[in-house]
Amino acid sequence: MCGRFALTATPDQTAAFLDVAGLEDFPARCNIAPTQPILMAIAGAPRAPGSNLPDRQPMLVRWGLIPTWVKDTREFPLLFNARSEGAAEKASFKAAMRHRRALVPASGFYEWRQTGGKKGQPYWIRPRNGGLVAFAGLIETYAEPGGSEMDTGAILTVKANADIAHIHDRMPVVIDIRDFARWLDCRTLEPRDVADLLRPAQPDFFEAIPVSDLVNKVANTGPKIQERGEIGTEPEKVRRQKPGADDSQMTLF
Incomplete structure (x- = not known):
């Protein structure tokens, strides 16, 4: 899956990479999370023949695709990823796969090795x-009950390679x-x-760098979260404990 990623290139670099215009005010972001604009x-x-204008259009969309047929978004799961193996047939994604395929620029993404x-x-x-x-991304424009429209999107995933x-x-x-x-055609x-x-x-396309658990909190958005570091390697600090306290109760973040 892909639940966090980063885009730290300058607007000019991103615009040149995608062949789009109009990204002058787009800021660098180190910790992009679902429900945020991407x-x-x-x-x-x-x-037109002889034109030098870009033929691609940038869009800001909410990360978390909402199909057009959803009645109550409060009862619908957050579809920030779409499994590519069945996206063309799945009700939630098949219209976007046919009509609204997109590109999602990124400097990289974050992943967590599961433990227990x-x-x-x-x-x-x-x-x-x-x-x-x-x-590879998908876009769906969702019409809210009040009449306003919201562009939403998901990132397609595939089975991981050996890296x-x-x-x-x-x-x-x-x-x-x-x-x-x-892809865009x-x-x-x-x-x-x-x-x-x-x-x-x-x-060998990607390299995976262990980082600290600072990235776990969406509020941490600075480049420090991309610095090399490993969790669980520091010696446990000795602390006072009240009689009868349960030492197994720990906070995750």
């Missing part, structure tokens, strides 16, 4: 050679820059025509 890019209007069913060691997972990546599998069994789908146009290409793009990243 940047996505979709195919725009076809370029709980979040254990967090990792900052980034391209080994640096730079940006684009995750990530020891941490988690899923990873985001990475779209190669050479395949941006294919919802006018002429059906989901089956781009199914080959829904695959794990190439071996």
Whole structure:
């Protein structure tokens, strides 16, 4: 899965990577979480012959896709990821797979190695050679009962490659820059025509760096959360304990 990621490139770098315009005021963010606004890019209007204008459109969407048929969002799960293996057939995603495929620019993502069913060691997972990546995304515009509309989105995931599998069994789908146009082409290409793009990243594409548990809290947004560090390695501090206190009661964060 992908429940946190970062986009720390400058607006100019992100705009050039996606071939979009209008990102001058888009800030760097180190700890992006579900329900927050995220940047996505979709195919725009076809370029006129000889035009130098970008043919992709940037969008800010709520991270957590809401299908159009949902009646009560309070009773609907938060769909911030979509399993790529069945997205084209699943009711929640099939319309977006056909009509609203998108790119999600990122500097990397975070994942946690599970320990006893709980979040254990967090990792900052980034391209080994640096730079940006684009995750495969889906967009759905949800009409609220009051009449207002909200653009929402999800990130597609796939079975993890060998670099990530020891941490988690899923990873985001990475779209190669050479395949941006294919993935975004919802006018002429059906989901089956781009199914080959829904695959794990190439071996050694990512590097996984252990980091401290600062990333666990959404309020921690500075670059310090990406610094190398491991949890559970510091010696336990001796503290006074009241008689009868239960030492097994601990806070997670």
